[in-house]
Amino acid sequence: xxxxxxxxxxxxxxxxxxxxxxxxxxxxxxxxxxxxxxxxxxxxxxxxxxxxxxxxxxxxxxxxxxxxxxxxxxxxxxxxxxxxxxxxxxxxxxxxxxxxxxxxxxxxxxxxxxxxxxxxxxxxxxxxxxxxxxxxxxxxxxxxxxxxxxxxxxxxxxxxxxxxxxxxxxxxxxxxxxxxxxxxxxxxxxxxxxxxxxxxxxxxxxxxxxxxxxxxxxxxxxxxxxxxxxxxxxxxxxxxx
Numbered sequence: 634x635x636x637x638x639x640x641x642x643x644x645x646x647x648x649x650x651x652x653x654x655x656x657x658x659x660x661x662x663x664x665x666x667x668x669x670x671x672x673x674x675x676x677x678x679x680x681x682x683x684x685x686x687x688x689x690x691x692x693x694x695x696x697x698x699x700x701x702x703x704x705x706x707x708x709x710x711x712x713x714x715x716x717x718x719x720x721x722x723x724x725x726x727x728x729x730x731x732x733x734x735x736x737x738x739x740x741x742x743x744x745x746x747x748x749x750x751x752x753x754x755x756x757x758x759x760x761x762x763x764x765x766x767x768x769x770x771x772x773x774x775x776x777x778x779x780x781x782x783x784x785x786x787x788x789x790x791x792x793x794x795x796x797x798x799x800x801x802x803x804x805x806x807x808x809x810x811x812x813x814x815x816x817x818x819x820x821x822x823x824x825x826x827x828x829x830x831x832x833x834x835x836x837x838x839x840x841x842x843x844x845x846x847x848x849x850x851x852x853x854x855x856x857x858x859x860x861x862x863x864x865x866x867x868x869x870x871x872x873x874x
Contacts, residue, residue, distance in 0.1 A: 687730050689753045691721035691746045696736055701784070703770030704736070709786035710795050716784060717742045717801075721749055723759040723781075726836060733762025736784035738801030741871060744852040745783070745804065751848045758837050760807055776867075777822055779809035789874075790865075803870035806845065810837040811866035813857075831858065831866070839866055 696716040698705075705713065717739045725731045730753075737745055752759075760779040768774040775782055783804045789796040790813065797803035812825035820829060832840040839845045839858060846856050855873025857865025 687722070689722045689750045690732075691719060691750065693742050693746070694718050694720070700764065701736060701766060703766045704764070704785045706786060710799055711738065711786075711801060715739055715801070719746060721746060721762075722753055723749065723762050724753050724756050726758045726760055728756075728758075731762075733759070733781070734764050735762060735782055735804070736764060736801060737804075738784070741802060741852075748848045748852060748854075751851075752845065755844050757845060758807075760809065760837065773821070776805070776808040776813075777824065779807060781806050781808075797870040797872055797874065802872065803868060804849075805867040806839065806869065807837040808867040810835065811839045811858075813867065814864040816862045828866075831864075 694717065696713055696718050698713060700718060701713070701716065705716070715738060716736050718734060718736055719742055720732060720734050722730050723733050759781050762781045763775075765772065765775045765780070765782045765785045768778065768780070770785060770787075772785060772787060775785075781804070783798065784801040785796070785798045787796055787799055788794060798805075809822070809825050810828050812820040812822060812828055814820050814829060818829065820826070828835065828838060834840075839856070841858060846858070849856060849869045854869045854871055857863075857868030857870075859873075
């Protein structure tokens, strides 16, 4: 083979090797770049934590004459100095916190506040909590409005003796949902007719042995729902009567 022919063969061989390498390189699969969808799926959005409701707040202050203008008078079994105004948070039927007021005997105010603190933490609903003076001291009107209240210088229902309310030693809680029943099962408030049976699973209703009864029992108070004959499902008192 001549020198010239050898040179041509070598050149062709080199050219073929170069072309083969180029073809192999062009067939290589490139590494894909991460897409936006891949990035998002690997980092899901965090679910926000719901805000906790406000904490229970209570304040105990002395009572002024104007605050008990209708519910207290001369001759009542307690003096103004024996009473305290309690302003505190309660959980409403609308599942929101509200601020209410009631008047209690000074000697039991802290204990009763502890009960309502427990009920607030349990999310037990209360319709309203206003001084009975909003109703000019009229117990019937206060009950008809489903008002939770305590002190009212009056006689016990159907009696000439002082009620425990007259001392600030009793609370009536959700009186519409927890009516007073006569021995024959009747009640004076027709808007409460749907709530006369027990046990009854409805919001605000008090049943034997439930968290409301246990909370008051923890401070030594009895429930009118335990009475024989007459039933006073709304009523809790220090004496049990």
